Amino acid sequence: MTASVASVALLGACGSSGKGYGASNPTTTAGPAAAAPAAAAGGSAVTIDNFSFGPSPLKVKSGTKVTVTNKDSTTHTWTADSGDAVTWTSPDLSPGSSYSFTFSKAGTYSYHCKIHPSMTGTVVVS
Numbered sequence: 001m002t003a004s005v006a007s008v009a010l011l012g013a014c015g016s017s018g019k020g021y022g023a024s025n026p027t028t029t030a031g032p033a034a035a036a037p038a039a040a041a042g043g044s045a046v047t048i049d050n051f052s053f054g055p056s057p058l059k060v061k062s063g064t065k066v067t068v069t070n071k072d073s074t075t076h077t078w079t080a081d082s083g084d085a086v087t088w089t090s091p092d093l094s095p096g097s098s099y100s101f102t103f104s105k106a107g108t109y110s111y112h113c114k115i116h117p118s119m120t121g122t123v124v125v126s
Contacts (some may be wrong), residue, residue, distance in 0.1 A: 005094065006030065006123075009078055009123065016024060018051065022051070030115075032106070033035055033038060035088060036080060042085065043066055044058075044060055044064050044066045044067065045067055045068075045069065046058055046066060046067070046068040046069075046078070046121065046123075047068075047071050048069065048070045048071060048072050048076050048093070048113075048119075049071045049072055050067060050076075051115075051116060051118075051119055053078075053111070053120070053121035054117060054121075056120075056121035056122050057108075057121070057122040057123065057124045058121070058122070058123045058124070059106055059123075059124045059126070060103060060123065060124070060125055061105055061108050061125070061126055062103065062125055062126065063103070063104055063106065064102065064103055064125070065100050065101070065102045066100065066102070066123060067098050067099070067100040068090065068093070068097040068099050068100075069096075069097070070093040070094065070095055070096065070097050070098070071095070071096075075092045075093060075094050075097055075115060076091040076092075076093050076096070076113045076115055076119065077090050077091070077092060077113050077114045077115055078091060078099055078111060078113070079092060079111055079113065079114050080099075080109060080110075080111050081110040081111060081112060084107070084109050084110065085104055085105060085107055086103065086107065086109055088101045089114070092115070103123060103125045105125065106123050106126055107125055108111065108122060108123070108125075108126050109122065109123045109124075109125065110122050111123065
């Protein structure tokens, strides 16, 4: 395991407190293969590309694990906007890295990149 992958794995283990309603098993992985499970789950994938999140809004059912994969050329985060009932924040996601969060409470949740605040998106959970 390279030092950068080890750092991402360590940050993923301690980068999210799991606090907030609906928090469930956030995970971080490195490498492009991480997006495959989310895509197979049927609409539970968000891609970071060209300094934007897509799709947005992402519509999922309660209990869905959403995986964000950074396909951009620079580091980003996936962070819940403050004030939402459900909170999460990924560690810094280097190109090719992924982070997952399970939404277990219905609602509309806005998010952004802490590094690039103009990058925003929404997850709608029914």
